[in-house]
Amino acid sequence: MEFVIEMLGIRKEFPGIVANDNITLQVRKGEIHALLGENGAGKSTLMNVLFGLYQPEKGEIRVNGKSVKITNPNIANDLGIGMVHQHFMLVDTFTVTENIILGKEPKSGGTIDIKKAEKEVQEISQRYGLAVNPKAKIADISVGMQQRVEILKTLYRGAEIIIFDEPTAVLTPQEITELIQIMKTLIKEGKSIILITHKLKEIMEVCDQVTVIRKGKGIGTVSVKETNPNELANLMVGREVVFKTVKKEASPKENVLEIKDLVVKDTRGIESIKSLNLNVRAGEIVGIAGVDGNGQTELIEAITGLRKSESGSIKLNGKEVRNLKPRKITEAGVGHIPEDRHKHGLVLDFPIGENIVLQTYYQKPYSKGGILNFKQIYNKASKIIQEFDVRTPSEYTLARSLSGGNQQKAIIGREVDRNPDLLIAAQPTRGLDVGAIEFIHKRLIEQRDNGKAVLLISFELDEILNVSDRVAVIYEGKIVAVVDPKVTTEQELGLLMAGSKGREEGEKTNV
Known part of the structure; x- marks a missing residue:
């Protein structure tokens, strides 16, 4: 069977780094072909080469057996190659239709024929089972719907x-199920798909072949039918990966957070x-389980001082910290791994070394009399980069240039190194590969074992069940139950998260 896409011996370099080192990828017609690798392995770079956003230093690309030069995305489109980017390329104020036809507008007498376009x-959308409202504004539709617009x-x-x-x-779990269905429909219609991912479960469910990349090099291609998640994890990170978090029984002590x-009101005043x-007590990890949008973000922001709360009490080690300024709360002993690392975790155009002292730059030895001591700052950064396995050309590299996983490790290094009494970890492994997830879980458990309190907020149920000592379920802004992860199930948690009473009132653990 002929290949629709062949990328042969591709090499792509950036200053100080070889992102793709002699990689070969061959995709057959009508298959879903996974490109698997750790964060920063070079997967997106390789696809950006195929889509014409980057030019390779070496190698050849063939489409349907013919050698081609793809110097920009328009050429890729003309060759029948489309790309659905991780960060959507949509204009918020435009409608669904206006976004879809942008640059390819049907004209009638010199004006855009919007009626024809909508039709x-x-x-x-009907042919491929991609139900969207053509007249809706992008700003008003969900993330899952926006992704459908990108596919359309x-x-x-x-x-x-x-x-x-x-x-x-x-995406939410329901949207993931819908997306998998959409992919299967596309294949039935004769399309071919390349799926960049590090989620092994999805590969096993939907893919035919997997090409594995590790540190910029091609490790090989395997058939999904002939492999398993453990073997794929090994190929991806180059060692045995433990999926089950090993931890000793917690021995919680006094309350750290009460x-x-x-x-708390949201931005609309509701x-x-x-x-x-x-x-949350010293020496335990409390996980918060809940469907996105049930108050998790507002809760974290209220604890960390990023949002004012209306009433009630937030005590840290017995002292009231509600509505104090973020710096005061940080100094009182709170560490915060934010859910949006770009918005609240990093200054992307600062070097990674300076990002590592964002919480402490004004203290000795990093500054004196308001003057920064860069030698001390970069010495500190270099130690954390080493200890937390942050893969970066140097501590002077801009945070923006690092992969998501390495940005996350730098934030976790910064927060854990301060040794806070309470560590708030919000979506700490979102978008990370199995190797990085394993590393981060170990660090959270280490904090707990050092007698610290950890509050974990995650939409990944297996993460909540795996890492937490107690699980608090949030629904419509209230904690509706606190359960023991050793005896509960994903089903029971799912029911509680949807607002149904999973067990009798009297059986709940006291909050």
Whole structure:
């Protein structure tokens, strides 16, 4: 069977780093071909070469057996290659249709024929089971719907080969199920798909072949039918990976965090946290399980001082910290791994070394009399980079240039190194590969074993069950149950998260 795409011996370099080192990828027509690798392994770079966003230093690309030069994305589109980017390329103020036809507008007498375009969009969306409202504004639709618009954009341009870059990183479990269905429909219609991912479960469920990349080099291609998640994890990180977190029994002591009757409003002025009660003790990890949008973000922001709360009490080691300034809360002993690492975790255009002292730059030895001591700052950064395995050309590299996983390790290094009494970890492994996830879980458990309190907020149920000592379920801004992860199940948690009473009132653990 002939290949629709062949990338032969591709080499792509950036200053100080070889991102793709002689990689070969061959994709057959009508298959879903996974490109698997750790964060920063070079997967997105390779696909950006195929889509014409980067030019390779060496190598050859063939489409349907013919050698081609793809110098920009328009050429890729003309060759039938479309790409659904991890960070969507959409104009928020435009409608679904306006985004889909952008640059390929149907004209009638010199003006854009929007009616014709809407009809075309409707036809394509029905054919592929991609229900979207052509007239809706992008700003008003969910992330899952926005992704459908990205897929429709490629189909409208006649794509036969579609590249999906980490498509499930921002989706809910239901949206992931729908996306997998959409992919299967696309294949039935004769399309071919390249799926960039590090989620082994999805590969086993939907892919035919897997090409593994490690540290910029091609490790090989295997058939999904002939492999298993353990073997793939080994190929990806180059060692045995433990999926089950090993930890000794927790021995919690006194309360570090005590929240009583907390009320917080969201940006629209609506109460998103309603009389919430929660405590976290020294020497334990409390996981918060809940469907996105039930008040998790507002709760974290209220504890860390990023959002004012209306009423109630937030005590840290017995002292009231509600509505103090973020720096005061940090100095009182709170570490915060934020859910959005770009918005709240890093200054992307600062070197990674300076990002590592963002919480402490004003203290000795990093500054004196308001003057920064860069020697001390970069010495410190260099130690944390080493200890937390942050893969970067140097501590002077801009944070923006690091892969997501390495950005996350730098943030965790910064927060853990300060040894806070309470560590808040919000979505700490979102978008990370199995090797990085294993590393981060170990660090959270180490904090607990050192007698610190850890509050873990995650949408990944297996992470919550694996790492937590107690699980608090949040629903519509309240903690509705606290359960023991050793005796609960994903099913029971799912029911509680959806607002149904999973067990009798009297059986709940006291919060």
